[in-house]
Amino acid sequence: MSHRAYLYNLDTPSTAENSDTMMMEWKYEMPLMLQPLLIEGGFIAGNSYNNHVDFNNSGLFYDAQPGIENLKRFYNFLEAQPGLIENLEKFKEARDKLFNYLDQLDGTFFHLDMWDIFNMDDTPHEEQAAEWLANIAYNNRIITAAMDADDISLLNYKNLKEVSPAFTTFSKLLNYEDYEYGWICIYQEYKEEEEFQLFEENQLWGFKNKEGEVILSPQFDEFYIFGHHDLAVVSKNGKYGYLDTSGKIVIPLVWDDAFDFEYSEVAVVALQGKMGLVNTKGEQITPIIYDDLKSLNNGTHYNTASNGLFGVITAAGKVVIPFEHENEIQEGYGYYHVKIPGQKNEKIFNELFNYLGEFPDSAVENIEEGLLWIKPHQGVNSNAIYKKDGTLLVAGFEKLSRETNFPDLLVIRKEKKHAAISRKTEDFVLLFEYDAILDIGITQVGYYDYTDQALVHQGDQKGIFNGNPEQLSWLIPLDNYQQIIWLEGPIFALKKNKTWAIASPASQEFSDFIFDLVIRKPEEDGCGYAFKDDQVYTISENSITPTDKETALKHASADYAYYFDEESRKRLISYGKGRKMTDQQIEDELSDTYTLFEQGEQAYEEEDYKKAIYYYTIASEKGHNPSMNNLAHTYYSIEEVEDHDKAYFWYQKNALTGDEDAMNGLGMCYKRGIGCAADIEKAMYWLNKSADAEIAIANNNLAEIYSDESLPLYDLDKALVHFQLAEEQGEPKYTWLGYLHDLKAAYEKALEYYKLGAEEENEVSAFNFANLNSKGLGTPKNNKQAIKYFELSAALGYPHAHIELARIYRNEKGFQDEKKVEMHLKEAKAAELEIPEELLKKRKVGSVYN
8 A cells, every 4th residue: 555645736625626736646755845835824624635534634735825935945045055956957957847837836725635644543634634734834944944044054854854764864865866856746747749629610610630631621510529449529410429530420420419438438328318328339238228327437337327216337238236226326435335215324335346235335445456344333343344256254353454554465353363364365364363463664765665574473472474375474483582673675683582683584594693682774785783792793685794883983873863773873882982882871871850851851842852752761761750751742642753662661650650640641542552452441540540630631531531432431421520620620622511511402501612612713613603503592593693603614624514604594584695505505515515405495586596
């Protein structure tokens, strides 16, 4: 699975339009060279093109024109820096192409869509979007400071956030040959030169070739462009047919209507109010008997209506979904679904039109190779996977791993045991016997490729399994390895009994367990370092040799802090300089905990999280409670240094000392399964202990557990108690407070909280406040107030407000305005909302419809 970021230029946030321009499709990141475009007006709303969950606001939007001006300033600044650009001619070429491209854009906003990347993490998309918004703003502050000071040294690559780890300096990124000075990031759609052009004389149409020679003089009333198979639809005297690029009529003009041969060799034609399919020779593939035909799968199938019922036929006319459905069959991603009148579930068919059963559309997900995953839904708590033939492959499992990126394998969990399934063979590769099955990412320049080699855990044992269905085998059989890391190609490092060995399964070569530590290294002159006593060795595919001391010092420097942990850097420094620690490291170790804590705080505020961890860790190991909390929080919530095991370790260690804030953190670890198995009982135990100490966030966390219908502790009365306690302690959740009072018909109190939430620009609070005003609940009916807050809710990205505004402008005396009704219905339709039947009918005045 490829995880990509997309950049668009568009006019309307969260609404796809034909005028939108896709500017970029890039793996795993927002390229640094284009980040200056995202300088002003940043906000989060629904993605325009990739938003699979209603109201999941995870798209980033920025003002376009200031961004274009800022990027031009950035490139002019780079050009003016002496010695920075290695190939000035190519830089200028890239700059000119980029400036010309940007000058042709006319959309109001830039829209960054990172949905695919956010899917790699269990953190809610909206939270990840907020973090990216902050990171891009942070990077632009550094870039702007460098431009303001005209000092390229201020553009320190190691201080930037979420940039490619394949480079250590900005200069290396800028001058990387395949990067084309940033121009490579721009998406360029290939456009073929048109072979023919249509022209008109005396209201009749003909066509010429690209040299301007007339192929067919004007003689048709209508003439559509040539499509696939070099055929064009033409009409004369109300009848339609097809001609080819020589001007010859190949299908006579006998049809009341005709449509293009788009992708397949069949097209839809109509006669006397009925439709059917013909081939490129004009032969009827089906009888002309259907009420409607719409292309599916690029013309391989057709959504068809007959006698008021819907089904699907192939391009050969074979029925693959019977004509027995009252609603039209809808095309999902890799499957088809059709609504069942009066039911929430829908009939689900896979991409081969095999019937699976009745499920909510929201519970269906395509997991490639024809397999469909049915997720838990109302009344069903487990998962299921269906094969291409529509039969069940596996059911009853608890989780499908989203953390792995195998090309073929799927990892699933059942009763705390993991198994692996091959999508290609639709069969188990590994049964439910393993504690963990993890992928091994193979680093390339700036991104990752993945294989079906899996790191497998079973009890105290680990091994490497080749999950390629054509070569199933244990590369490294399960054994009491404490750790296995992949180094390069066929090379692995194995840890057993606190010592390391180097293994090459392909050649069956294994070293002795003689090393203190083995780590990966940048793939410049080898793939890893092996440490033994005071010595450092470089590992390559064919040898293990002493490391050059100058190289060791280079890799111990701050430029490589992202690549090596602190202990490895110490040992590299010790090896390179001939001593075990630097003076500064010794000084840090001897500092008092308060000083270390303050240094960690300062580094955290500067968003240098690795430095913050360095200071917090030393202080935490000395038992400093605030440092332990900050260290756990950093590992828990900061993506670039995220480490669930360490977050859990430090929260638990601190909670056991009696620290109330750590108890809250530990409770959330148990709730979300962060560094431990999810356990709601343990989560409640620690959260309650923290809440008893009047920690506001713990009360809010408890309230959210009690308000979660999917959890067995669901109890809205208890939820309200804890939300109110959190409010008293200074951390109110106004939307929840309003909603819970609303449910109890305590409308005056609900109004109070909804208004407070609306003042904080919460779109749901604004909507609910408007709704109560429009209905006169808790307050006299006030349509003016309702309009104000419905408009605020809509402006904040909540499209349901448009439907309520349409209701007011349609039905409320003194506010009736059909133009506004149509405007808001248009916005609701653009958001793909279902329009209530009563709003679809225009208001009748006398005998004329307005």
